[in-house]
Structures are given as structure tokens and as C-alpha cells.
Amino acid sequence: MTADNQHPPHGEKAWELVLGHVEKQLATGALNPGDRLPGERILAVELGVGRSSVREAIRVLDALGLIRTQTGSGPSAGAIVVSRPSGGMSMLMRLQVAAQGFAVTDVVKTRLILESAVVRELAETPSAHLDESHELLAVMDNPELSPTEFLVLDAQYHLSLAQATGNEVLAATMAGLRSAIEHYVIEASASIPNWGATRLILQEQHRSILQAIQLGDAVLANSRTAAHIEGYYTETRLHEHSRTNTPTHN
Amino acid sequence: MTADNQHPPHGEKAWELVLGHVEKQLATGALNPGDRLPGERILAVELGVGRSSVREAIRVLDALGLIRTQTGSGPSAGAIVVSRPSGGMSMLMRLQVAAQGFAVTDVVKTRLILESAVVRELAETPSAHLDESHELLAVMDNPELSPTEFLVLDAQYHLSLAQATGNEVLAATMAGLRSAIEHYVIEASASIPNWGATRLILQEQHRSILQAIQLGDAVLANSRTAAHIEGYYTETRLHEHSRTNTPTHN
DNA sequence: TATACTTATGTGGTCTGACCACACGTAAAT
DNA sequence: ATTTACGTGTGGTCAGACCACATAAGTATA
Numbered sequence: 001m002t003a004d005n006q007h008p009p010h011g012e013k014a015w016e017l018v019l020g021h022v023e024k025q026l027a028t029g030a031l032n033p034g035d036r037l038p039g040e041r042i043l044a045v046e047l048g049v050g051r052s053s054v055r056e057a058i059r060v061l062d063a064l065g066l067i068r069t070q071t072g073s074g075p076s077a078g079a080i081v082v083s084r085p086s087g088g089m090s091m092l093m094r095l096q097v098a099a100q101g102f103a104v105t106d107v108v109k110t111r112l113i114l115e116s117a118v119v120r121e122l123a124e125t126p127s128a129h130l131d132e133s134h135e136l137l138a139v140m141d142n143p144e145l146s147p148t149e150f151l152v153l154d155a156q157y158h159l160s161l162a163q164a165t166g167n168e169v170l171a172a173t174m175a176g177l178r179s180a181i182e183h184y185v186i187e188a189s190a191s192i193p194n195w196g197a198t199r200l201i202l203q204e205q206h207r208s209i210l211q212a213i214q215l216g217d218a219v220l221a222n223s224r225t226a227a228h229i230e231g232y233y234t235e236t237r238l239h240e241h242s243r244t245n246t247p248t249h250n
Numbered sequence: 251m252t253a254d255n256q257h258p259p260h261g262e263k264a265w266e267l268v269l270g271h272v273e274k275q276l277a278t279g280a281l282n283p284g285d286r287l288p289g290e291r292i293l294a295v296e297l298g299v300g301r302s303s304v305r306e307a308i309r310v311l312d313a314l315g316l317i318r319t320q321t322g323s324g325p326s327a328g329a330i331v332v333s334r335p336s337g338g339m340s341m342l343m344r345l346q347v348a349a350q351g352f353a354v355t356d357v358v359k360t361r362l363i364l365e366s367a368v369v370r371e372l373a374e375t376p377s378a379h380l381d382e383s384h385e386l387l388a389v390m391d392n393p394e395l396s397p398t399e400f401l402v403l404d405a406q407y408h409l410s411l412a413q414a415t416g417n418e419v420l421a422a423t424m425a426g427l428r429s430a431i432e433h434y435v436i437e438a439s440a441s442i443p444n445w446g447a448t449r450l451i452l453q454e455q456h457r458s459i460l461q462a463i464q465l466g467d468a469v470l471a472n473s474r475t476a477a478h479i480e481g482y483y484t485e486t487r488l489h490e491h492s493r494t495n496t497p498t499h500n
Numbered sequence: 501t502a503t504a505c506t507t508a509t510g511t512g513g514t515c516t517g518a519c520c521a522c523a524c525g526t527a528a529a530t
Numbered sequence: 531a532t533t534t535a536c537g538t539g540t541g542g543t544c545a546g547a548c549c550a551c552a553t554a555a556g557t558a559t560a
Contacts, residue, residue: 013543026349026350027348031349033351041511051544053544056309060310064313064341066349069512070512070552071552072553073551074511074552076553078510079511083351085349088342088346093419095276096422099332099335102419106417113364114364169352169357170359170363172352183277265513265514289540290541291540294515299514300516302513302514303513319542320540321522323539324523324524324540327522327540327541
């Protein structure tokens with residue numbers, strides 16, 4: 001009989017309805033970190049939509065890092081609300097840069113703003129836990145490290161400072177900004193004339209920043225951070241980066 | 251014949267493959283703002299996946315605000331890469347707060363950091379275009395405005411300052427932070443004893459901030475901004491907000 | 501009884517095919 | 531020349547099927 005299953009010209013799409021439903025459940029506390037979402041088939045029936053529409057909504061939450069999906073059976077299977085979200089910001093900012101919505105220079109500028117605030121706050125917080133930052137600096141002293149490996153640790157070091165503030169929004173945003181330009185940062189490192197020297201300078205700057213923080217000198221930590229970030233991006237000329245435009249035939 | 255269509259135990263999911271493909275096209279410049287993506291059916295065949303998998307990837311890009319989809323035919327139909335992305339950050343941060351991944355206090359703190367940087371930079375940039383900010387303040391003088399209407403304009407005012415810096419990353423992040431707590435801000439306004447007085451104070455602060463910016467006094471603009479934001483959040487006790495926990499049965 | 505094996509169940513992941521509403525282009529009718 | 535009718539291609543949605551996987555329950559075995 002091929003009944004009129006398809007919805008009438010709703011303004012709200014089916015997948016938006018599902019997403020809105022889940023968001024409301026989250027906002028009202030009906031759904032908490034660690035909880036399992038109803039199965040896709042169940043949710044589809046409950047909301048009166050097809051399973052594919054449910055999946056599209058689930059997919060968005062998944063990509064944003066708000067839930068984790070797993071096949072199989074048992075308590076760990078299904079879609080679970082992630083307790084400590086992360087990653088979504090990175091994906092978003094990375095795509096924004098790729099789609100030319102965000103300029104690399106703006107990403108760097110914003111990173112500088114946040115990083116300055118981070119070191120300022122840490123300098124004013126004597127009880128800050130900077131153990132991880134110290135450990136990362138120690139690891140980065142390993143001369144065997146390739147530029148890429150060093151830069152990855154470099155990113156972790158900066159992120160560890162942000163995390164030390166205890167502000168997860170700040171840390172997540174910093175992580176996102178970094179990952180958005182990570183590709184360009186690593187790519188640019190290949191064009192540095194004397195990597196060994198640059199690397200030593202970077203490490204020296206890292207230590208001096210950490211020192212200023214522990215001295216409680218917010219202004220000094222601030223200025224050193226600015227010099228550190230601006231210096232590297234000036235040296236790599238990342239701010240005038242041109243797209244790696246493989247001018248695809250098509 | 252029910253052949254073995256289903257993919258072997260790939261580590262990469264089909265929709266991730268599609269998303270990765272599109273991201274690469276964006277990163278290499280093969281896909282630029284304003285361009286149309288291939289049709290879902292075409293893309294499915296090209297990448298050797300089902301249309302539903304293509305749709306899940308498209309859906310993520312759609313939800314993140316990177317593309318706009320439209321039915322029908324002609325040049326404006328299909329999935330088009332959005333030229334000036336926006337909204338994705340808002341959705342992400344709103345969901346993060348709803349899912350208890352981001353604390354409201356951290357959102358406020360981060361907003362303060364960014365807003366301070368905004369006014370500082372504007373004060374140091376005499377050529378900044380602040381017309382829209384002025385206009386919004388004028389509109390907000392309308393005594394007919396409800397608290398909600400006023401607060402919406404308030405948000406637009408702050409956003410206009412961020413946009414005046416020309417840093418889209420900054421503006422988008424600010425917009426996201428704001429929308430993440432907008433619900434709470436508006437909800438909290440109802441509990442303010444004397445809204446009329448509070449409103450006058452807010453407007454006075456807005457004007458004094460703008461004045462400091464145009465005087466080129468970065469420090470003054472900074473301190474006034476801090477007082478403005480902290481003052482409001484202290485008054486509404488937003489930092490100690492409890493969830494609107496409709497303790498849904500189930 | 502305790503252990504190993506087998507089977508049933510339920511989950512997300514995917515594919516296929518179908519239909520709808522919509523917007524456009526084109527051809528026919530006026 | 532204008533209006534109308536129809537074909538075409540787009541995303542949006544649904545339904546049903548199958549797979550790989552992980553667990554739980556049941557069964558056979560030592």
C-alpha cells in the first residue's frame with residue numbers, strides 16, 4: 001500500500017528532532033555522563049522517526065565527542081555519554097581552518113591570548129600542579145627526538161599548562177586551536193634552517209616561562225610567553241602560509 | 251544472492267572515511283567556500299560506501315556549520331561549503347555544558363579572559379569600527395525591552411566588540427561561550443530583585459567600556475570589563491547555579 | 501561441583517531500495 | 531511572448547535486511 005510514511009513538510013528535520021531530544025535530556029539531567037542512550041531502534045520508535053534519522057543525530061554527538069558508541073552487548077555497549085568530553089573542539093577548529101573559515105593568523109593570535117592568560121593565572125596560583133609540565137620538558141631534552149616528535153611534545157607541554165589551571169573550557173579551546181594548526185606547524189618546521197638551534201631556544205624559553213610562573217611573576221611569564229609564541233611563528237612565517245594547494249584537476 | 255556487501259572489520263568506519271575525504275578536499279583547496287559537494291549518491295559510489303554512510307558524514311559537517319544543505323535543483327541546491335562558518339562553536343559549547351563536560355564557571359572565566367583581550371586590543375586600535383556597538387547600545391536604551399530582549403541585545407553588543415577586532419576565531423569562540431550559558435543567564439535574570447536598576451547599571455558599564463576603548467585606555471577598558479562581567483555573574487549567582495533538574499522518572 | 505563449550509540475544513555499522521517534497525529547467529500550449 | 535505542464539535531480543526519510551561483535555545464558559563435559 002506504500003502508505004504516506006514520509007513526514008509532511010515539517011520545518012524541523014527528523015534528525016534535528018532527535019538531537020534536540022537528547023540535548024534536552026542532557027540539559028535536564030535525565031541523561032548524565034556515563035549513562036547509556038536508548039538503543040537506536042528503541043529511540044526511533046519512541047520519537048516516531050526512522051532509525052537512520054536517529055543515527056544521524058547520534059553521529060553528530062559522536063563526532064563532537066559527547067558520546068562514545070560501541071558494538072556488542074553488555075554494559076559497555078551502545079552509546080554512552082562521555083564523562084570528560086574532549087576532541088570535539090579539535091575537530092571543529094581543524095575543519096574550520098581547512099574550510100578557510102578560520103585564518104591561521106587568527107588562530108595564533110587567539111592562542112596567544114589564552115596562553116598569556118594561562119601563565120598569568122598559574123603565576124598567581126602557587127599551588128598549581130606543574131609536575132606534568134616539568135616531566136614533558138625533561139622528555140623533550142632527549143636529543144634523539146625528531147622535529148615532529150618534539151613539536152608533538154611541545155603541544156602537550158603547552159596543553160599541560162592550560163590543564164593546570166583547572167579550567168577545562170580553556171584547556172579544550174587551547175587543544176582545539178593547537179590541533180587546528182598542528183599540520184602547518186609541523187610542515188613549517190621542515191623549512192627551519194637550523195632546527196637544532198631553534199630547538200634549544202624553544203626549550204630554553206619553555207623553562208624560563210615555567211620559572212617565571214613558579215616565581216609568581218605573572219608579568220614576566222606573560223611577556224616570555226608572548227615572545228615564545230610570536231618568535232616561533234615569525235621564524236616559520238606561518239602567518240603568511242599559503243595553502244598546500246594541490247590544484248586538483250577536476 | 252545476498253553477497254558479502256558489508257565491509258570487513260575495518261578500523262576506519264565508513265562515515266569516517268567520507269568525512270576524511272571531504273576534509274582532505276577542503277585542506278588541499280580542491281573544495282572551496284561556495285563550492286558544491288558531489289551529490290550523496292555520486293559520493294557514495296565514488297568512495298565505495300552506502301549512501302547512508304555518506305549522509306552521516308554530511309550530517310556532521312552540516313551540524314558543525316561547515317556546509318549548508320538544500321533540497322531541490324539548480325545552482326543553490328545540494329550541499330554547499332559555507333563561506334563564513336558560524337554556529338558550530340555555539341552548538342558544541344552548548345552541548346558540552348549540557349552534558350556537564352564544561353562547568354559554567356569555567357565558561358564565564360574563559361569569556362572574561364577573551365573579552366578582556368578584546369577590549370584591550372580595540373583600545374590599542376584607534377581605527378576600530380565600533381558603529382554597530384554604538385547602535386546596539388542605543389537600541390538597548392529602549393525602556394520597553396523585556397529582560398530577555400535586553401540580554402539578547404547585550405550578547406550582541408559583546409559579540410560586536412569581538413567582531414570589531416577582525417579576529418573571527420575570537421568572535422566565534424565568544425559567541426560559543428555566550429550561547430553555552432545563555433539559557434542560564436536569562437533564567438537567572440528572573441531572580442534579580444530590581445531589574446530596572448541592574449539594567450541601568452549594565453548600560454552605564456557598557457558605555458564606560460566603550461568610552462575607555464575610544465580613549466585608547468586599554469587598562470581602564472580592561473578593568474571596567476572585568477568589573478562588568480564579574481559583577482553580573484556575582485549578582486545572579488550564576489556561578490553557583492544548580493541544574494534545572496526535572497528529575498525525570500525513568 | 502566446577503569448568504569449558506555452545507548457543508541465544510542485542511548492540512552499533514552498513515548497505516540497498518524505495519518514496520517524498522522541493523526547486524529548477526525545458527518543452528508544450530495558449 | 532507568456533503561461534502552463536512535465537521531466538529531472540537534489541536532499542530527507544523510511545523500511546528491511548545482513549554483518550561483526552560482545553555479552554549472557556544455557557549445555558555439555560571433566
